[in-house]
Amino acid sequence: DVKVTQSSRYLVKRTGEKVFLECVQDMDHENMFWYRQDPGLGLRLIYFSYDVKMKEKGDIPEGYSVSREKKERFSLILESASTNQTSMYLCASSLWSRTGELFFGEGSRLTVL
Amino acid sequence: KNEVEQSPQNLTAQEGEFITINCSYSVGISALHWLQQHPGGGIVSLFMLSSGKKKHGRLIATINIQEKHSSLHITASHPRDSAVYICAVRSERRRGATNKLIFGTGTLLAVQP
Numbered sequence: 458d459v460k461v462t463q464s465s466r467y468l469v470k471r472t473g474e475k476v477f478l479e480c481v482q483d484m485d486h487e488n489m490f491w492y493r494q495d496p497g498l499g500l501r502l503i504y505f506s507y508d509v510k511m512k513e514k515g516d517i518p519e520g521y522s523v524s525r526e527k528k529e530r531f532s533l534i535l536e537s538a539s540t541n542q543t544s545m546y547l548c549a550s551s552l553w554s555r556t557g558e559l560f561f562g563e564g565s566r567l568t569v570l
Numbered sequence: 571k572n573e574v575e576q577s578p579q580n581l582t583a584q585e586g587e588f589i590t591i592n593c594s595y596s597v598g599i600s601a602l603h604w605l606q607q608h609p610g611g612g613i614v615s616l617f618m619l620s621s622g623k624k625k626h627g628r629l630i631a632t633i634n635i636q637e638k639h640s641s642l643h644i645t646a647s648h649p650r651d652s653a654v655y656i657c658a659v660r661s662e663r664r665r666g667a668t669n670k671l672i673f674g675t676g677t678l679l680a681v682q683p
C-alpha cells in the first residue's frame with residue numbers, strides 16, 4: 458500500500474521557534490509538495506520539489522524553506538514561527554508524469570502561540 | 571475570481587439521495603482530480619480524469635473539456651460519505667513552468683441518516 462507519512466499530527470510551538478515538518482514517501486516518487494490548508498482558502502502550494510536537491514517556490518513561500526536531501530524525504534522548515542503560520546500542513550507526492558495521481562499524508566496541524 | 575470554482579459550498583442530504591457536486595475551471599488543464607477529506611483526516615484521491623467518465627462503486631466523475639466543467643456524483647448516499655470534496659486541476663504544462671495543481675475551496679457534504 459502506498460504511503461506518505463508526516464512526522465507529527467499535532468504540534469504546538471511558540472512565536473519565534475524553529476519548526477521542522479517532515480514528510481516521507483515510500484513510492485519512489487519524483488515530485489513532492491507542501492501545502493497549507495486554511496478555512497475558505499483551500500489548499501495553497503508552499504513549495505514543490507521535482508528531484509533531490511531541487512525545489513521551486515509555490516504560491517506562498519514567504520516564511521518557509523524546504524530541504525530534499527533524499528528522494529523519499531521532503532522537509533518543511535519555519536525558521537521563525539509566527540502566529541499567522543497556524544494552519545494545517547499537508548504533504549503530497551506524485552510521479553513525474555503529465556497526469557500523475559497525488560498521494561497525501563495525514564496532515565500536520567500546527568498551532569503557533 | 572478563482573481559477574477553480576466549486577458548487578455548492580455546503581450540501582446537506584438525506585441518506586439514499588443522489589448527490590451532485592460541480593467544478594468549473596478557467597484554465598487549460600491536462601487532468602482534473604477529485605479528492606475526499608474526512609474531518610481531521612488526510613486527503614484521499616478519488617478520481618483523476620482527463621476526458622469522459624469514470625466510475626468507482628457509488629461514485630461517478632465526469633468531465634467536459636470543451637465546457638471546462640466536471641461533476642462528481644454519489645449514488646445512494648450514506649452518512650459515511652460525509653466529508654469535504656475537493657476539485658483540483660493540473661494546469662497544462664508551459665515551457666519552463668511547473669505543472670502544478672490548482673485547488674477549489676471544497677464542498678462540505680453532510681449526509682444525514
